[in-house]
Amino acid sequence: MTDLLAARTQMAISLGFHIVFAEIGVAMPLMMVLAEWRWRRTGDAAYLALAKRWAKGTAILFAVGAVSGTVLSFELGLLWPEFMRFAGAIIGLPFSLEGFAFFMEAIFLGVYLYGWNRVSARAHLLAGVAVAVSGAASAMFVVTVNAWMNTPVGYQLAAGRLAAIDPIAAMQSPAAFQQVLHMMLAAYAATGIAVAGVHAWMLLRGAAPDFHRRALAIALLVGVPAAILQPLSGDISARVVAQTQPVKLASLEGQWETERGAPLRIGGWPDASREVTRFAVEIPHGLSILAYHELNAEVKGLKSVPKGDRPPVPVVHVAFQTMVGLGSAMALVALWVAITVFRRKDVATQRPLLIAIAIVAPFGFVATEAGWIVTEVGRQPWVVQGIMRTADAVTPMPVLVVPMLFFTLLYVVLGAIVVALMTSIVRETEHVA
Amino acid sequence: MMSVIASLGLPELIAGIMMLSLNAYALMGGADFGGGVWDLLARGPRRDAQRALVSASIAPIWEANHVWLIIVVVMLFTAFPDAFATLGIVLHIPLSLMLIGIVLRGAAFVFRSYGSRGSAAQSRWGLVFATASVVTPLLLGIIVGAIATGSVGDAAAQIPRHRGALDAAMPNFADVFITPWLEPFPLAIGAMALALFAYLAAVYLAYAARDAELREDFRRNALIAAGAVFVTALTGLVVAETTVPQISHRLMTSAWALPFQSATAIAAIAAIWALVTRRWSIARVAAAAQVTLILWGWAFVQYPLLIPPSLTIRGAAAPRLTLELLLWALAIGGVLLLPSLVYLFRTFSAERHASDTRS
Ligand code: HDD
Numbered sequence: 001m002t003d004l005l006a007a008r009t010q011m012a013i014s015l016g017f018h019i020v021f022a023e024i025g026v027a028m029p030l031m032m033v034l035a036e037w038r039w040r041r042t043g044d045a046a047y048l049a050l051a052k053r054w055a056k057g058t059a060i061l062f063a064v065g066a067v068s069g070t071v072l073s074f075e076l077g078l079l080w081p082e083f084m085r086f087a088g089a090i091i092g093l094p095f096s097l098e099g100f101a102f103f104m105e106a107i108f109l110g111v112y113l114y115g116w117n118r119v120s121a122r123a124h125l126l127a128g129v130a131v132a133v134s135g136a137a138s139a140m141f142v143v144t145v146n147a148w149m150n151t152p153v154g155y156q157l158a159a160g161r162l163a164a165i166d167p168i169a170a171m172q173s174p175a176a177f178q179q180v181l182h183m184m185l186a187a188y189a190a191t192g193i194a195v196a197g198v199h200a201w202m203l204l205r206g207a208a209p210d211f212h213r214r215a216l217a218i219a220l221l222v223g224v225p226a227a228i229l230q231p232l233s234g235d236i237s238a239r240v241v242a243q244t245q246p247v248k249l250a251s252l253e254g255q256w257e258t259e260r261g262a263p264l265r266i267g268g269w270p271d272a273s274r275e276v277t278r279f280a281v282e283i284p285h286g287l288s289i290l291a292y293h294e295l296n297a298e299v300k301g302l303k304s305v306p307k308g309d310r311p312p313v314p315v316v317h318v319a320f321q322t323m324v325g326l327g328s329a330m331a332l333v334a335l336w337v338a339i340t341v342f343r344r345k346d347v348a349t350q351r352p353l354l355i356a357i358a359i360v361a362p363f364g365f366v367a368t369e370a371g372w373i374v375t376e377v378g379r380q381p382w383v384v385q386g387i388m389r390t391a392d393a394v395t396p397m398p399v400l401v402v403p404m405l406f407f408t409l410l411y412v413v414l415g416a417i418v419v420a421l422m423t424s425i426v427r428e429t430e431h432v433a
Numbered sequence: 434m435m436s437v438i439a440s441l442g443l444p445e446l447i448a449g450i451m452m453l454s455l456n457a458y459a460l461m462g463g464a465d466f467g468g469g470v471w472d473l474l475a476r477g478p479r480r481d482a483q484r485a486l487v488s489a490s491i492a493p494i495w496e497a498n499h500v501w502l503i504i505v506v507v508m509l510f511t512a513f514p515d516a517f518a519t520l521g522i523v524l525h526i527p528l529s530l531m532l533i534g535i536v537l538r539g540a541a542f543v544f545r546s547y548g549s550r551g552s553a554a555q556s557r558w559g560l561v562f563a564t565a566s567v568v569t570p571l572l573l574g575i576i577v578g579a580i581a582t583g584s585v586g587d588a589a590a591q592i593p594r595h596r597g598a599l600d601a602a603m604p605n606f607a608d609v610f611i612t613p614w615l616e617p618f619p620l621a622i623g624a625m626a627l628a629l630f631a632y633l634a635a636v637y638l639a640y641a642a643r644d645a646e647l648r649e650d651f652r653r654n655a656l657i658a659a660g661a662v663f664v665t666a667l668t669g670l671v672v673a674e675t676t677v678p679q680i681s682h683r684l685m686t687s688a689w690a691l692p693f694q695s696a697t698a699i700a701a702i703a704a705i706w707a708l709v710t711r712r713w714s715i716a717r718v719a720a721a722a723q724v725t726l727i728l729w730g731w732a733f734v735q736y737p738l739l740i741p742p743s744l745t746i747r748g749a750a751a752p753r754l755t756l757e758l759l760l761w762a763l764a765i766g767g768v769l770l771l772p773s774l775v776y777l778f779r780t781f782s783a784e785r786h787a788s789d790t791r792s
Pocket residue numbers: 150175178179180182183185186187189190230231232233234235237238241323324325326327328330363364365367368369370371372373374375376378
């Protein structure tokens with residue numbers, strides 16, 4: 001394994017680990033606050049039990065999110081020092097704002113978790129709101145950094161260095177809006193549906209129905225709208241990618257030739273050596289319509305750039321198909337829930353629907369991982385699209401495979417423990433009132 | 434001295450705020466690590482009560498305290514990207530080890546607090562938490578010590594800046610990635626950082642304890658730790674004298690050295706006196722002042738260098754617009770942050786521990 005590959009793998013594993021906790025950190029506080037608010041409004045003790053249960057899980061997940069996020073901020077220097085030397089001054093501002101969002105999040109989470117008996121009812125609820133808002137803000141800020149890496153603006157190039165930099169313009173790069181929107185929806189959809197799936201499963205097993213039906217309702221309230229909106233937001237993303245990163249779009253779709261009226265490919269395997277995509281179901285004109293909303297729009301193919309400027313197409317294509325497939329399934333189940341509610345039926349008693357919710361429970365997190373593979377691997381060989389190559393960003397430190405293996409092992413162990421702890425927290429709810 | 438003040442500009446202001454954040458991290462986050470040290474060393478009939486106090490004092494605040502470190506890192510790469518890159522390259526190994534310590538400390542702490550009660554697993558997590566609390570400050574001190582010696586800057590200068598030249602001209606691995614920090618002086622500073630954090634924690638815990646006997650336990654711990662601080666600081670001086678004469682030279686000749694050294698000595702004596710005479714809140718303030726003065730002493734003696742021997746604050750600074758925007762972000766963030774922090778600490782302050790009923 002080359003050092004570059006080891007560094008990329010370590011970064012990918014660290015980010016892939018962190019994003020799960022980050023999504024939960026964005027959405028879970030909102031659900032906690034909704035449960036507590038229902039309790040304060042109705043006096044129904046099941047809601048209080050629910051808020052406390054969710055808070056217990058959130059405390060563990062937040063801590064793991066915080067430490068894995070810390071690793072990431074150092075890794076920018078440990079693995080990609082030349083990228084940071086090059087771009088630190090232009091992307092640092094959103095990171096600094098994010099730092100303050102972390103502060104608010106951590107402070108008010110402390111108040112929320114340990115302050116049930118120390119602060120007033122109102123202050124407690126407000127602390128929860130502050131956690132939910134700052135979690136969302138921190139995710140927004142960090143994604144604007146990534147959007148800049150995809151569509152860099154706000155600088156001039158002088159002798160290979162950035163000059164006349166404008167950090168505010170950089171935060172408003174062309175990809176920023178769609179990426180932030182898509183990421184926020186992803187967090188609420190993935191977490192909401194996953195939590196709903198757990199409680200649906202408990203209801204199917206007949207455990208503590210009063211508790212779990214309330215939990216299901218709140219989780220669906222957060223997850224369902226986001227899951228329905230996500231394909232629409234994904235469509236916006238795809239169109240921005242088509243305009244700003246044509247090579248990435250071509251690799252999402254396995255499009256080798258530049259052509260008018262390009263087809264949409266479902267499934268299939270892009271063969272990089274022969275430069276064709278085989279075994280795909282092709283919908284004529286589909287890609288031109290989706291990417292440009294025009295029957296015969298021209299779509300640039302991978303062959304329009306030299307081989308050295310293309311990402312690993314099969315990885316990107318398969319990841320994209322995975323995200324879209326899982327996202328569509330989630331959206332369908334979410335629509336089913338919406339229709340059921342609209343018809344004034346009780347979701348908690350519809351067994352087939354509960355089974356469907358339990359099945360799609362992990363889909364959002366898998367789709368998120370796939371989506372980030374699309375975004376990051378699809379940008380290769382660039383770390384900053386078109387201006388800095390990943391190979392030029394990596395540290396000169398040799399034998400990077402060693403730290404990569406260490407951190408991988410650490411995350412595997414942590415992940416296993418978190419799963420075990422969460423399972424035991426869920427098990428305890430079999431007998432709550 | 435006046436010339437220094439006259440030369441202050443935006444880069445120095447940002448560097449000063451960064452130093453303040455590091456200071457806050459040492460006083461708050463450092464004490465949380467020190468708490469872990471006393472968890473590891475908990476002894477005697479009140480062992481469990483000692484651990485419970487450590488745990489209760491850390492639990493609501495450690496994550497907020499930890500963010501100070503993030504702020505330092507973020508400010509460093511925003512305002513001084515060259516310095517961040519240099520540290521990331523040369524100190525890859527100790528920084529990675531420190532990160533593993535940070536991850537294990539935080540994770541083990543919540544796993545212990547929220548795992549099934551009284552189990553063997555819980556005491557295993559306790560051990561991981563406590564061990565990581567010892568190792569992490571050691572590494573943090575080693576990193577600071579290595580920067581101060583100038584070896585980090587020297588090592589960075591050996592690395593060819595042009596990629597093409599890299600494979601051919603890469604210097605010896607150990608010279609660049611190991612010896613700059615695995616030297617006597619950084620190790621001595623590592624030991625001193627550990628002693629200082631343990632000392633802070635013991636003083637804070639003596640202040641926070643309600644139970645008289647528990648208080649005496651931490652008073653004894655604080656006095657022992659004060660002794661350890663003295664011994665490690667003295668070792669650091671002797672080691673500097675023999676292995677990094679440029680540091681001891683600066684320590685002796687810098688205009689800032691004498692005022693800082695005397696003020697530190699006064700704070701140290703005041704803290705010991707307060708501990709001996711059981712004046713808990715004075716002890717707390719004096720111990721915090723002592724740590725603060727040590728840190729700022731380092732900063733002033735090193736000024737205007739960010740990474741000795743040659744990278745200055747000005748030389749590493751980002752363009753002016755970045756610094757201005759960063760200052761705005763810090764100002765706006767600070768307006769939100771400081772009242773919130775005060776609220777957090779007041780909510781969980783020692784005065785209210787007495788009436789505590791844990792939820
Ligand atoms: C719950 C998770 C989830 C779901 C259901 C979907 N996505 Fe997604 N997608 C993500 C989670 C995600 C993400 C959060 O992982 C990414 C990575 C970067 C980003 O901005 O969002 C992403 C990126 C991403 C990109 C690349 C953006 C870029 O590189 O700038 C495109 C084109 C799409 N998505 C399109 C879609 C479509 C058409 C979907 C239809 C169902 C879809 N996504 C569902």
